[in-house]
Amino acid sequence: MKDTDYAFCVAAIRARETDLFAAPFIKKLVEAEGIKQCMMLLKSVGWLESEEVSIREAVRNQQEDLWNFISSSVPDKNVLKYLCVLNDFFNLKVAVKCIFSKEKPDDFYVKPTTLDLKLLSKAAEKNDYNLLTDSFISNTAMSAYELACKTENGQNAETVIDSAAIEMLKKHSEAIGKGVYCDICAFIADTSNIKTAFRCCFTEKSKDFVNLAISSCFKLDRSRIIEATLNGIEALEAYLSGTCYAYGSSLYLNDTVKYDKWCDDRIIEIARGSKYTAFGFDPVCSYYYAKNSEIKTVNMILSAKQAGVPQDVLKERVRIAYA
Amino acid sequence: MSNLGLFFAILGAALAVGLAGIGSAKGVGLTGEAAAGLLSEKTDMFGKVLTLQILPGTQGLYGFIVALVLLNKIGVFSGNVVELTLQQGLSLFAACLPIAITGFFSAIYQGRVAAAGISLIAKQPTMLGKSMTLASIVELYAILTLLVSFLAVFNISVG
Known part of the structure; x- marks a missing residue:
């Protein structure tokens, strides 16, 4: 398909992007007194239909709305896969x-x-x-x-x-060849391989299992990461420190939660690459990841408020905003 | 030979109106798709998007003007078609090419700029003026070729 076939879809996405939460609003949610105040804030911006709705239902409604919008707007339904x-x-x-x-x-x-x-x-x-x-x-x-x-x-x-x-x-x-989607695929593949490699190291998995578990890489050398995994945590750390994932992999060793946040934030940073692209699949892909990240963030904040998680902990875990 | 001259003159008129028209249809169509996308989310933007959608349509009009002037010059409207030499026919044909070719491409590119402008006003509705300015700059080249084609057709002596 030609990139201009996405003209309808991209214009609609640009209109919807204005409704994505920016960092100040997310900060407001995090600093809200309790779940009730969060719900009120979300209702005031049209994210919730009613304050009575459960977190699960609210999240599901948003996900359904996103998918209905994307699937009805894209010119080629094949891209949904x-x-x-x-x-x-x-x-x-x-x-x-x-x-x-x-x-x-x-x-x-x-x-x-x-x-x-x-x-x-x-x-x-x-x-x-x-x-x-x-x-x-x-x-x-x-x-x-x-x-x-x-x-x-x-x-x-x-x-x-x-x-x-x-x-x-x-x-x-x-x-697809190139663009935001390919960059996101590369990042997801490599970071999940890194995660798998560390887990294999920690649990001292066999060579056969490591070969099975570590799949195709994009910016990593598959044979080298397998070799490093089999040689132990220090070898793996040494190999990864020479790659573009050095920072992320150092986070994984200290705190896996921080690693997950880093992965999610990096995906949003990659998605921002098509903020000014007028046509094509890239803006669709970016909006999809941006909205999903927003849903995930709101879900996290609401669940944390419900469970009484301290604000400081929550602040550390909240993902960056696309807008 | 005189028939061949007339053939080329009419071919020039057909290309001027045809190619520029196709370009405009493509440009307006693309902008229209983007406009529909924006309107599906923000229904109150119709006035703003319409202004942008009109812009790539002008090239078709320019081609139409040049074709009308040419057809009038060779007497198609009055029913007394003048006899043209091959050289005169080819000259009129060549005179039509600037608006035909530039009209075709500039309308398509202007459509792209206007569609991108619609994405811009989707995010920032106050940017309509700037979006129009950006799209209008592409128009400049269509206007230049309209002038060249018009003056050339007007000044080539026939009969």
Whole structure:
């Protein structure tokens, strides 16, 4: 598709961007006396329809509204799959795991997703993943299930699906070629590989497992990160200190929560790259991540207020605003 | 030979109105899409977006003016079509090219600028004037070619 085909969508996004929360408003929310005051503030800006609504419902409404807006505005519905990769593979993981835990997967599925969730549950129940239309997803599910049965270890199945999700990100990134989406895919893939590498180090995983768990990298050298992981935490730290992820990986060693915040903030910084782009998919992708980050932040603030988390702790964890 | 001269003159008029018109249609269409996107979120912006949408449409009008002048000159409207030599026909054809070519491209590029301007006023409604100025700068080149085509068609002697 030509970038000008997104003219309608981008103009609508620019109009919506004016409603995204800026840093001063988020500060106001953090400094609010309690959840009630937060709810009042959110209602005053039209984020909530009523103060009586639960946090979960408010978040779900916002997510649904975002997805309805994006899916109805983009000129090519095919691009929607680019935005749902992680959710799609998370749902696949849920379906496979629920077979072993005998739980109902419907309670754990996340939206938006491009997968037909009923079909996914049916495929998992019947152990016939060929029912799924995407061959890459069905092959991943089959491999994960078979590995879990063979090794009697659910973690292996999870690892196969997580790796496949990264492979899918890489595929999509290559299909798009360049831009904000590709940069975000690269960052997500690399940072999740770093996380996996550290976890493998801490739990002294075998070579086979590390090879399975660390998937394709973008700005990292896969063979070197695997080698460093197998050589221990110091080797891994030394390797990562020479990459563009040096700062983030140093955070992970001290505090994983700070690492997660750094990852989320970096994604928003990357998304800001298309703030002044007039056409194309980039502004769609940026707005999607920006709005999701806002929803996540509000969810975090409301949950913290409800649980009585101190303001200082909350201030440290709140993500940066896109606007 | 005289028929061939007339053929080229009419081809010039057709290109002037056709190419500039296609460019304008593309430009106005693109701006219209962006305008619809903004209106889907902010319905009160119609007046502002309409002003921007009109801008890429002018090239089509310029091509139309040049074509009318040419057709009038060779007597199409009066019914007494003058006999043109091949040289005269080619001269009139060449006179139409500036507005045909520049009209086509400038309308498309002006459409892009105007559509980007709509994104700008979506975020900052007070920026309408500046958005229009940016889009109008592209118009300058269409106006220059209109003048050249118009003067050339007007001054080429026929008959």
